[in-house]
Amino acid sequence: MLRDLEDLDWGKVLEKLSTYAGRRLYGFGLCDSGSQVTKGEELAAEAIKHLFDTETKEREVSTEGELTEALGSIVNGLVSNLTRKSSTRREILCGDFYEDQLGDDERSPEQRIIDHNLSEKVMDVVLSRIEGDELLENIFFSTIDGEKPREQAEKLGIDVQDIYNARRRLKDHFRAVRKLVQSEMEEHTK
Amino acid sequence: MKKKSNEEENGTNVEELLDRDVLAEDYPHEMIEDELRGLGAKPEEIRERGRFLARSLFRKQWKARAQIRMEQMGDLGKNSPEFSELSREQLLFRLDEVKNSSVGQPVTTFFRKRKKEEASEEELRELLREIHLLREMENNKV
Numbered sequence: 001m002l003r004d005l006e007d008l009d010w011g012k013v014l015e016k017l018s019t020y021a022g023r024r025l026y027g028f029g030l031c032d033s034g035s036q037v038t039k040g041e042e043l044a045a046e047a048i049k050h051l052f053d054t055e056t057k058e059r060e061v062s063t064e065g066e067l068t069e070a071l072g073s074i075v076n077g078l079v080s081n082l083t084r085k086s087s088t089r090r091e092i093l094c095g096d097f098y099e100d101q102l103g104d105d106e107r108s109p110e111q112r113i114i115d116h117n118l119s120e121k122v123m124d125v126v127l128s129r130i131e132g133d134e135l136l137e138n139i140f141f142s143t144i145d146g147e148k149p150r151e152q153a154e155k156l157g158i159d160v161q162d163i164y165n166a167r168r169r170l171k172d173h174f175r176a177v178r179k180l181v182q183s184e185m186e187e188h189t190k
Numbered sequence: 191m192k193k194k195s196n197e198e199e200n201g202t203n204v205e206e207l208l209d210r211d212v213l214a215e216d217y218p219h220e221m222i223e224d225e226l227r228g229l230g231a232k233p234e235e236i237r238e239r240g241r242f243l244a245r246s247l248f249r250k251q252w253k254a255r256a257q258i259r260m261e262q263m264g265d266l267g268k269n270s271p272e273f274s275e276l277s278r279e280q281l282l283f284r285l286d287e288v289k290n291s292s293v294g295q296p297v298t299t300f301f302r303k304r305k306k307e308e309a310s311e312e313e314l315r316e317l318l319r320e321i322h323l324l325r326e327m328e329n330n331k332v
Contacts, residue, residue: 006248006299012219014240015233016212019222022229023209037231045243052247065215072213143204149211161218164211168221171208178205 004062010048017044017071024079027175047074118181125177126170135166136173143167241303252296256323270322273315281314282306285321293324 022040025031031039051061051070061067130136135156142152149167153160211217212225223233273281289297300309300317 007302008244009237009241010244011237011240014243015219015222015226015236016217018236019212019225020209023212027205027209033229037226037229037236041231041236041239045239048240048243049247052251068213068215072210140204143207149214150216160216161221164217164221167208167211168225171205171211174205174208 005064005067008064008067013067013071014041014044014048016068017047017075020044020072021047021075021079023171024075025082028079028083030079030082043075043078044071046078047071050074050078118178121181122174122178125181126173129173129177130170136170139163139166139170245300245304248299252299253320256320259327260323270319273318276315276318278311278314281311281318284318285314288321293321293328296320296324 018037018041020040021043022031022036025039025043026033026036048071051067051074061070127137127140130140138156139152142155147155149163150160153163156163212222226233226236276284285297288294296317300313
């Protein structure tokens with residue numbers, strides 16, 4: 001029950017969720033970096049309201065972890081709805097979650113090829129950028145293998161906070177490269 | 191379900207997984223605040239809005255439940271006093287009196303993360319009406 005979570009610091013919940021929603025919106029090209037937090041906060045607040053409105057879901061949420069999971073899923077659903085309405089997509093729609101959300105792939109065959117090429121190029125450029133940075137390379141490949149940050153920290157014998165810092169750097173690489181590659185491709189198709 | 195190539199699947203999943211880090215329970219909160227500040231936001235203001243939002247949603251939820259119970263009770267609660275004659279000090283005094291009683295939960299919840307001076311007189315009256323209703327329910331064993 002949500003009532004069990006009344007003592008939770010909901011201020012921190014909104015901070016966390018706004019950051020996540022902002023990252024997703026920006027990743028999908030649905031906002032620029034200047035409006036990322038504002039738009040993220042709007043979406044996060046909508047997700048929280050949605051959770052309170054849905055009586056059936058309410059019963060399933062009684063711990064902070066479950067709450068964050070539920071809110072994260074609602075944010076993903078809301079972002080997915082916005083993506084459908086938007087003609088611009090910086091991120092490629094794939095992976096189980098988006099398959100579940102969208103059902104059949106709505107992209108045209110041409111768009112799929114463009115997305116595939118874009119994705120391959122992004123991966124190549126990110127890998128070349130992090131070449132020589134042992135920590136980032138390690139995190140990159142172990143993340144693909146499904147390792148969680150805590151597991152990575154244990155394996156590498158370093159603090160989990162250092163892992164999160166490194167993952168943040170890796171994320172920034174992805175973001176920068178995707179932006180660059182996409183603008184190159186757009187230029188090319190003109 | 192269509193099968194995607196490993197590169198395509200991994201490319202997106204890595205980014206998505208990295209984005210999801212902030213939702214992890216052990217993700218350092220100061221990193222979230224740093225990121226928000228870096229994007230030009232004021233984390234303390236977001237926190238304040240989050241607390242306000244949750245307070246109002248919990249309150250709305252509580253009122254909805256009370257409403258359902260009231261409907262189940264029929265006429266009970268129909269003639270709740272308005273407490274319009276009471277001053278701010280008197281309202282606060284009454285709420286203080288019931289705070290530790292069996293029907294004092296809404297008062298504790300209301301003031302959990304909020305100072306008395308932040309509450310408007312209308313909110314205090316509304317709270318007293320809720321207490322009144324709870325007392326009626328208790329007396330009628332609903």
